[in-house]
Amino acid sequence: MEIADGWQQEEIGRSRGGLPLKVYRPVGADTIDGLLIAGIHGEEPETLLLARRLLERIDGTDTNWAILPCANPDGVLHGVRQNSAGVDLNRNFPSASWQPDHSFTYPPGAPVRKRQHRTNRSSPGDAPGSEPETQALIALIEQLEPGLILDLHSPLALIAPTTAADPLIVQRLAAAADLPVLPDIGSRTPGALRDWCSDRGVAAITYELEHAPLPALCERHLPGLAMLLTTV
Numbered sequence: 001m002e003i004a005d006g007w008q009q010e011e012i013g014r015s016r017g018g019l020p021l022k023v024y025r026p027v028g029a030d031t032i033d034g035l036l037i038a039g040i041h042g043e044e045p046e047t048l049l050l051a052r053r054l055l056e057r058i059d060g061t062d063t064n065w066a067i068l069p070c071a072n073p074d075g076v077l078h079g080v081r082q083n084s085a086g087v088d089l090n091r092n093f094p095s096a097s098w099q100p101d102h103s104f105t106y107p108p109g110a111p112v113r114k115r116q117h118r119t120n121r122s123s124p125g126d127a128p129g130s131e132p133e134t135q136a137l138i139a140l141i142e143q144l145e146p147g148l149i150l151d152l153h154s155p156l157a158l159i160a161p162t163t164a165a166d167p168l169i170v171q172r173l174a175a176a177a178d179l180p181v182l183p184d185i186g187s188r189t190p191g192a193l194r195d196w197c198s199d200r201g202v203a204a205i206t207y208e209l210e211h212a213p214l215p216a217l218c219e220r221h222l223p224g225l226a227m228l229l230t231t232v
């Protein structure tokens with residue numbers, strides 16, 4: 001399917017590997033209510049598919065949200081979590097929690113995080129905010145000043161809002177997809193976008209899909225996400 005009418009595409013920067021970072025905004029929108037981000041982890045490509053389906057199904061005139069369907073094109077292209085410099089972008093944000101230690105792809109804690117998958121260690125970058133993708137995303141957020149950021153991930157099957165997120169919105173999203181709401185994802189995430197948002201009092205929701213076939217993910221998650229994007 002084609003992307004629906006009423007969206008304009010804008011390149012907000014380039015990845016470390018030189019690939020374009022594209023955001024879709026409703027044509028003529030003066031203000032943006034929210035920003036949906038997918039694919040900050042390249043090994044979670046199902047998040048891109050959901051973002052794409054939303055762009056296909058929602059007309060730009062029916063929403064005040066912007067969508068960044070692929071925050072880490074290098075990682076998606078290579079099928080890895082990191083960008084082409086080996087940096088986990090969701091550990092590269094200049095939050096108070098940023099730390100220089102490398103991280104595992106799957107930190108210990110949740111049942112789906114098995115030891116055999118804990119390979120492929122990630123750098124948090126040479127310094128907080130060192131990566132062009134991180135810089136472009138921060139600049140976008142500072143420009144749009146979205147009232148809510150929704151960051152799609154996989155595979156923990158939960159919703160983790162920052163304290164600034166509207167509990168009613170969180171509850172609606174959770175009910176639509178029958179997902180648990182937890183105050184965090186169960187392990188520390190130094191340098192995560194979410195931590196950076198928390199530091200600034202920005203409302204953000206980490207939305208973790210489960211491991212499931214793509215049609216099942218669409219069926220379970222698209223109704224609630226579409227409702228979020230089209231409810232004024």
Ligand SMILES: [Zn+2]
Pocket residue numbers: 041044152153154
């Ligand atoms: Zn992730």
